[in-house]
Ligand SMILES: Cc1cc2nc3c(=O)[nH]c(=O)nc-3n(C[C@H](O)[C@H](O)[C@H](O)COP(=O)(O)OP(=O)(O)OC[C@H]3O[C@@H](n4cnc5c(N)ncnc54)[C@H](O)[C@@H]3O)c2cc1C
């Protein structure tokens with residue numbers, strides 16, 4: 001699997017640390033309540049097919065990257081800086 | 088058909104022509120009391136114990152592929168009761184006791200081999216953690232022995248005792264731990280359930296769950312609709328998709344775990360051995376193949392196959408620990424879909440929908456749990472009450488934060504357990 005870092009270009013998967021689903025970018029307000037926090041911390045869409053997840057270019061530029069990916073074929077469909085995905 | 092030494096002998100002399108299929112291949116009925124979604128180890132053992140202990144036989148197990156095609160036929164077969172936290176420890180202890188009587192109970196040779204498990208440690212800190220875990224195992228009534236370096240050298244002389252980077256300090260020895268033949272466990276439970284009247288329906292994918300007024304009414308399948316009073320979701324790595332049919336989101340992320348086997352060798356590794364530095368574990372099958380594995384690939388996946396970086400990582404760890412295996416040729420590798428939960432512990436519970444039950448979150452430890460999980464889940468489905476050895480596997484522990492059971496203190500990231 002190779003992942004294209006928006007800064008560094010196409011790199012070996014080993015340079016990246018995997019965090020989990022990109023829902024991690026949607027942090028609720030501290031007082032949003034049990035349900036919102038359950039959704040954020042624990043519950044997952046966990047799709048068999050296209051997904052968006054969060055990777056960290058640990059062995060490269062240190063950017064957090066949202067990777068659009070297929071969980072069945074392992075095809076990488078696209079990448080975007082997390083800072084841009086969030087705004 | 089019953090198995091016995093005499094029967095094996097007789098069949099051997101008469102050309103093995105008297106063996107019959109181990110279970111029927113029935114057409115699905117239009118209605119059952121209980122439907123179990125998923126014919127893996129957990130679904131089959133649930134059906135078996137429903138029939139055997141609760142007399143409930145109007146039960147169907149619906150399997151989208153074939154019996155034994157999921158993780159039950161893909162795992163590295165380790166059976167143990169060396170958990171630390173209350174909630175887990177009494178459950179795995181219960182499961183190991185069921186394993187110890189399983190072959191007689193099922194009249195089936197599952198090749199359960201209590202060859203002992205040795206978890207190696209490589210620092211003072213790891214030794215303290217191993218001693219603490221061992222004490223918890225003993226206080227649960229199970230067995231644990233702390234081995235020093237010299238005792239270890241006698242038992243496992245082939246380890247790399249000269250490794251300066253990962254020095255061997257000793258190991259935590261769990262003599263009642265071991266392995267079993269994974270396929271035989273699926274087949275034995277399938278046969279036992281079938282003999283008691285349970286319908287095992289293969290090539291039958293559940294594609295919808297019918298819910299009316301907050302209660303489950305049945306399922307839609309690729310072989311037509313089937314009504315049921317109770318439905319149990321036991322789909323392991325596919326739990327997320329199955330629960331979505333009931334409008335539920337689960338605290339589960341599915342990941343790929345790989346395993347490897349070498350060509351058959353003469354007996355050389357007598358125990359199950361785990362490396363404490365870098366993730367690597369190994370045992371030798373009765374056919375002689377070295378069966379080993381390591382970490383997840385670490386990204387969410389349903390591919391049931393992994394990538395090469397993990398292969399390299401596992402091989403490196405193995406050869407660092409026991410250089411002798413560097414000469415063995417790897418024959419096959421494969422992957423399975425793991426239902427990773429946020430605290431590394433499973434979920435065995437009711438849901439907010441009447442009559443709908445959930446069993447998932449087995450991470451990479453669900454094989455040893457197969458008898459225990461079916462036993463306690465059958466109890467929950469039949470009586471509506473939690474089994475005394477499975478009171479803490481509650482779905483709401485994540486939402487409320489009460490009762491989260493994170494054995495290794497890794498935090499809520501699914502792939503870290
Ligand atoms: C490489 C590897 C090594 C492992 N090593 C160990 C080990 O050493 N020790 C240990 O304790 N555990 C181990 N495990 C974990 C263990 O194998 C699993 O936790 C356990 O098998 C999961 O439960 P199961 O047997 O019910 O799952 P499965 O066998 O996967 O059963 C789930 C079934 O549900 C079916 N299904 C899914 N969706 C549907 C649907 N919509 N309709 C109908 N049917 C459906 C699937 O086809 C599948 O057959 C390992 C796993 C892997 C992959």
Ligand SMILES: [Zn+2]
Nearest residue numbers: 005008060061
């Ligand atoms: Zn980069």
